[in-house]
Amino acid sequence: MKKVLLGLLLFVGFATYAQNKNAKASLEVDGVCLMCKSRIEKACLKTKGVKSAVWNVKTHELKLIYDARKTDVATIESSILAVGHDTEALKATDEAYASVHPCCRYRDEAVQDDHKVEEEEHQH
Numbered sequence: 001m002k003k004v005l006l007g008l009l010l011f012v013g014f015a016t017y018a019q020n021k022n023a024k025a026s027l028e029v030d031g032v033c034l035m036c037k038s039r040i041e042k043a044c045l046k047t048k049g050v051k052s053a054v055w056n057v058k059t060h061e062l063k064l065i066y067d068a069r070k071t072d073v074a075t076i077e078s079s080i081l082a083v084g085h086d087t088e089a090l091k092a093t094d095e096a097y098a099s100v101h102p103c104c105r106y107r108d109e110a111v112q113d114d115h116k117v118e119e120e121e122h123q124h
Helices: 002-017 034-045 073-082 094-098 109-123
Strands: 023-028 050-055 061-066
Touching: 023 073, 034 050, 034 061, 034 073, 061 073
Parallel strands: none
Antiparallel strands: 023 061, 050 061
């Protein structure tokens, strides 16, 4: 009986250890500007367990470092959707999307085009 109990304790210890306190993930998140960047990153950082969130305006890639013992990618993704930004896998509700600033309406082609023109002007 003692051997079974000891084996069980060791197994539980290893299973707990397998949860990574510095897990990394990458997501594609829609957005068009620095206001979007701020909103996306803040939503992630407000999620318990998220240590780092950096969203790239040009590539739309969100790089995350989080404690897998406290959160997971699905929970972080829910936080992003709640502030109105779509991910590659899921779409924010119309209500959440409507809450973003008019200049951040990334689903609108005219808004996307405006940001492309601004980007080109900054490069010259």
